[in-house]
Amino acid sequence: MDRIRIVGGVPLRGTIPIGGAKNAALTLMPAALLTDETLTLSNLPHLADITTMANLLAQHGVEMEMNGHAENGGATGRVLAMRCREITSSTAPYDLVRKMRASVLVLGPLLARHGEARVSLPGGCAIGTRPVDLHLKALEALGATIELSEGYITARVAGRLKGGQIVFPQVTVGGTENALMAAVLADGDTVIANAAQEPEVCDLAHCLNAMGGRIEGIGTSTLRVRGVERLHGAEYSVIPDRIETGTYMVAAAITRGDVELTGVRTDIMTSVTKTLQEAGVEIEETAKGLRVRADGADIRGVDVMTEPYPGFPTDMQAQFMALMATANGASMLTETIFENRFMHVPELLRMGARITVHGASAIVRGMPRLSGAPVMATDLRASVSMVLAGLAAEGETIVNRIYHLDRGYERLEQKLSACGAHIERLRGDR
Ligand SMILES: CC(=O)N[C@H]1[C@@H](OP(=O)(O)OP(=O)(O)OC[C@H]2O[C@@H](n3ccc(=O)[nH]c3=O)[C@H](O)[C@@H]2O)O[C@H](CO)[C@@H](O)[C@@H]1O
Numbered sequence: 504m505d506r507i508r509i510v511g512g513v514p515l516r517g518t519i520p521i522g523g524a525k526n527a528a529l530t531l532m533p534a535a536l537l538t539d540e541t542l543t544l545s546n547l548p549h550l551a552d553i554t555t556m557a558n559l560l561a562q563h564g565v566e567m568e569m570n571g572h573a574e575n576g577g578a579t580g581r582v583l584a585m586r587c588r589e590i591t592s593s594t595a596p597y598d599l600v601r602k603m604r605a606s607v608l609v610l611g612p613l614l615a616r617h618g619e620a621r622v623s624l625p626g627g628c629a630i631g632t633r634p635v636d637l638h639l640k641a642l643e644a645l646g647a648t649i650e651l652s653e654g655y656i657t658a659r660v661a662g663r664l665k666g667g668q669i670v671f672p673q674v675t676v677g678g679t680e681n682a683l684m685a686a687v688l689a690d691g692d693t694v695i696a697n698a699a700q701e702p703e704v705c706d707l708a709h710c711l712n713a714m715g716g717r718i719e720g721i722g723t724s725t726l727r728v729r730g731v732e733r734l735h736g737a738e739y740s741v742i743p744d745r746i747e748t749g750t751y752m753v754a755a756a757i758t759r760g761d762v763e764l765t766g767v768r769t770d771i772m773t774s775v776t777k778t779l780q781e782a783g784v785e786i787e788e789t790a791k792g793l794r795v796r797a798d799g800a801d802i803r804g805v806d807v808m809t810e811p812y813p814g815f816p817t818d819m820q821a822q823f824m825a826l827m828a829t830a831n832g833a834s835m836l837t838e839t840i841f842e843n844r845f846m847h848v849p850e851l852l853r854m855g856a857r858i859t860v861h862g863a864s865a866i867v868r869g870m871p872r873l874s875g876a877p878v879m880a881t882d883l884r885a886s887v888s889m890v891l892a893g894l895a896a897e898g899e900t901i902v903n904r905i906y907h908l909d910r911g912y913e914r915l916e917q918k919l920s921a922c923g924a925h926i927e928r929l930r931g932d933r
């Protein structure tokens with residue numbers, strides 16, 4: 504199995520191009536199931552999760568053509584044309600769903616277009632139990648009948664779904680996305696209250712509108728959907744990845760470097776930018792994106808609580824914790840979205856960090872220098888927090904189980920080494 508080797512202590516200097524958002528692409532791709540015309544997505548990142556989603560869609564009957572393999576710094580991404588003339592299978596099998604939870608996003612579109620969907624229950628994962636009960640209640644509110652048996656969700660509707668009222672008791676990104684993709688082809692109007700406002704949800708809603716959908720209130724907590732009988736093809740560009748952006752902002756900060764991130768959407772970075780500024784990082788907008796400077800900075804401890812957008816993202820909590828482990832002073836990081844998202848703590852402790860966890864909060868006492876160590880992590884953002892800690896640590900860090908990183912970070916070693924980092928991928932046999 505591949506590993507990443509880092510020799511830390513080099514302040515990063517240079518430019519890093521930001522790719523298309525994994526979590527936007529993973530909800531935009533299933534939208535191809537909603538029409539028999541071609542949906543073309545550009546600025547698609549080259550990631551393992553995208554391949555998993557492509558494999559899943561192919562077995563539902565989506566024909567695909569991928570172009571524009573990015574060898575030019577990763578900034579332009581790839582272009583994927585998808586066409587689903589007819590749904591050839593309404594089953595999303597366990598083998599694909601267990602690889603990636605976002606597979607459950609085929610449920611809404613399969614049901615809306617085909618009247619039936621059979622999708623493996625995703626089960627829990629390293630960061631929490633992550634049930635899909637709210638997805639299912641939303642589809643029931645649109646007239647679907649749902650059965651759970653043998654580890655599968657079977658959702659059915661006779662004829663079209665019917666517009667209805669969906670009130671989410673808790674903000675759910677995937678639940679809102681499934682509800683939108685179902686409601687857009689329903690008969691009548693749907694109101695989704697307490698909808699997720701994440702930029703990836705907005706991206707989906709804008710794309711559905713480009714396909715002929717009628718969604719209003721995009722970016723607010725109340726989405727109004729006027730159902731239409733059919734959607735048509737469209738061309739749509741995936742938004743830049745705000746979590747990849749935030750991760751490299753932390754990379755600049757933790758190495759006390761000076762990095763420009765290009766191809767960024769600055770307006771969706773507000774909470775991360777503000778928090779890093781409070782910690783003493785200088786951030787300025789440039790013509791191409793953001794410049795992040797921490798050379799000579801005295802990074803201070805800052806308390807953070809994860810929240811739904813526009814709050815501080817849970818997908819940035821592990822990376823920020825690595826930074827706080829090197830700060831001057833203490834900080835408290837509170838995780839409110841997932842019940843088990845501190846799996847990186849024991850590994851950061853192995854690198855000399857001083858962290859104690861009390862329930863949903865971690866107290867981090869910063870120290871001048873972490874020390875390199877062999878580490879591994881059980882989820883994507885925890886894994887990248889090890890890379891960040893390794894970039895700042897004294898000596899060698901080996902990050903194991905990097906297939907998690909390949910799910911969410913395109914050309915990670917190349918992007919970092921272009922800024923001076925000593926980082927390399929050790930192939931399985933070395
Ligand atoms: C592929 C993708 O886009 N993944 C993102 C998405 O995950 P995902 O869409 O799975 O996250 P949700 O917003 O649905 O989950 C938020 C919380 O709601 C709970 N919940 C959710 C659905 C449900 O039916 N019942 C229920 O109890 C979850 O267990 C969790 O505690 O949003 C998360 C929160 O920003 C991010 O961390 C993930 O990176």
Ligand SMILES: C=C(OP(=O)(O)O)C(=O)O
Nearest residue numbers: 526604605818883884911
């Ligand atoms: C948690 C994440 O992804 P997923 O929802 O696919 O597990 C993530 O992108 O950080």
